[in-house]
Amino acid sequence: MAGMTVIVRTISRLLFPFLFLFGAYIVVHGQLTPGGGFQGGVVLAAAVILLLLAYGIEGAQAKVNALQAELAESLGGLILVWMGLMGTIVGIAFFQNVLPFGSLGHVLSAGSLPVFNFGVGIKVAAGLLTIFYAILRIQGEEEK
Amino acid sequence: MSLNYIIAMLLFTLGIYCLLFKRNIVKMVIGLQVLTNGLHLFLISLGYREGGIAPILAGEMLGRGATAEFAAAAVDPVPQALVLTSIVINVCTMALALSLAIYIYRHYGTLNPFQIRRLRG
Amino acid sequence: MRQAVALILVLAVGALLVFTVNAYLLPFGTFPERRIGGFENESVGKRILEDAPITTGSASVVTSVVWDYRGYDTLGEATILFTAVCGVAMLFRVARRRA
Numbered sequence: 001m002a003g004m005t006v007i008v009r010t011i012s013r014l015l016f017p018f019l020f021l022f023g024a025y026i027v028v029h030g031q032l033t034p035g036g037g038f039q040g041g042v043v044l045a046a047a048v049i050l051l052l053l054a055y056g057i058e059g060a061q062a063k064v065n066a067l068q069a070e071l072a073e074s075l076g077g078l079i080l081v082w083m084g085l086m087g088t089i090v091g092i093a094f095f096q097n098v099l100p101f102g103s104l105g106h107v108l109s110a111g112s113l114p115v116f117n118f119g120v121g122i123k124v125a126a127g128l129l130t131i132f133y134a135i136l137r138i139q140g141e142e143e144k
Numbered sequence: 145m146s147l148n149y150i151i152a153m154l155l156f157t158l159g160i161y162c163l164l165f166k167r168n169i170v171k172m173v174i175g176l177q178v179l180t181n182g183l184h185l186f187l188i189s190l191g192y193r194e195g196g197i198a199p200i201l202a203g204e205m206l207g208r209g210a211t212a213e214f215a216a217a218a219v220d221p222v223p224q225a226l227v228l229t230s231i232v233i234n235v236c237t238m239a240l241a242l243s244l245a246i247y248i249y250r251h252y253g254t255l256n257p258f259q260i261r262r263l264r265g
Numbered sequence: 266m267r268q269a270v271a272l273i274l275v276l277a278v279g280a281l282l283v284f285t286v287n288a289y290l291l292p293f294g295t296f297p298e299r300r301i302g303g304f305e306n307e308s309v310g311k312r313i314l315e316d317a318p319i320t321t322g323s324a325s326v327v328t329s330v331v332w333d334y335r336g337y338d339t340l341g342e343a344t345i346l347f348t349a350v351c352g353v354a355m356l357f358r359v360a361r362r363r364a
Binding site for chain 3: 032077097105127130
Binding site: 145146148149150152153154156157160161164165186189190191192193194196199200201202206211212214215218219220221222224225226228229232233236237239240243244247 | 268271272275276278279282283286287290292293294295296297308309310311313314315317318319324325326327330331335338339342345346348349352353356357
């Protein structure tokens with residue numbers, strides 16, 4: 001799949017950091033504004049897919065491999081389950097809010113909710129990217 | 145006689161019509177999406193309060209710490225959380241359905257569900 | 266002929282849905298009241314709105330409902346997302362030919 005013209009490539013390369021920052025902002029401020037893990041993960045995936053559409057498959061493969069995307073999705077799921085197991089280790093219940101609360105309305109508040117949002121954000125972004133790569137038939141090895 | 149409920153049920157009926165009367169698998173998937181959108185609109189409209197604010201404690205009410213006043217003026221947060229979950233599950237279902245549609249086209253050469261009857265080679 | 270009967274049935278179902286929603290639901294915009302058929306109970310949303318900023322520590326009540334009061338549902342949803350990605354990756358895997 002070939003890339004696009006010079007104008008599209010330049011603009012998408014310039015826009016990519018801002019899109020990534022916006023997606024990270026939505027994920028991190030999940031307990032203060034509408035948003036959270038799922039919505040921010042979709043915006044992050046859209047930023048990477050914009051680069052993939054503008055530069056073609058080869059340029060995107062050099063940046064984020066298909067194998068790296070699958071590993072990142074599993075890592076996000078592991079963060080989610082490990083944070084839930086912390087509740088069992090401390091001794092209250094599975095998936096309980098066990099980190100200290102902080103003050104209401106600041107970024108580092110609400111206990112283990114920011115960690116949940118972070119894990120699910122990585123999981124959704126990497127999952128959508130894996131689906132995109134798989135439908136375009138980019139896996140580890142191709143048939144020789 | 146509220147507009148939200150009527151439009152939600154009209155979208156639902158339009159989705160059912162698309163599922164029954166179209167002879168293309170991709171169009172039927174689009175009909176499923178329209179049906180689900182109508183359902184989500186209906187669910188969120190169930191929790192509305194007249195003159196209510198969004199269920200997020202921010203700005204001036206957060207500075208005062210007025211949780212009782214906030215609880216008396218906010219809309220219902222539970223249907224919104226359920227619709228969030230439902231949207232993500234809908235995305236997963238549509239991804240698998242469209243992948244199967246690609247497979248069907250590659251194997252049978254047609255996307256008409258009435259011509260895909262016998263299992264071939 | 267069969268298509269005309271099916272079209273009339275779909276329109277009838279649509280009219281039935283619109284009529285039921287307008288006649289048998291509580292009016293639009295009356296959130297804490299839950300009176301269905303003379304049976305009155307307290308809605309869960311009202312209690313969650315009163316408790317959530319202090320019990321959970323998060324300013325957004327929707328996020329605390331998604332992750333704290335209904336955390337198991339979100340865990341199941343993450344599992345469904347993982348299963349769907351595995352399914353799509355399995356469907357499009359290129360097989361290696363044995364030489």
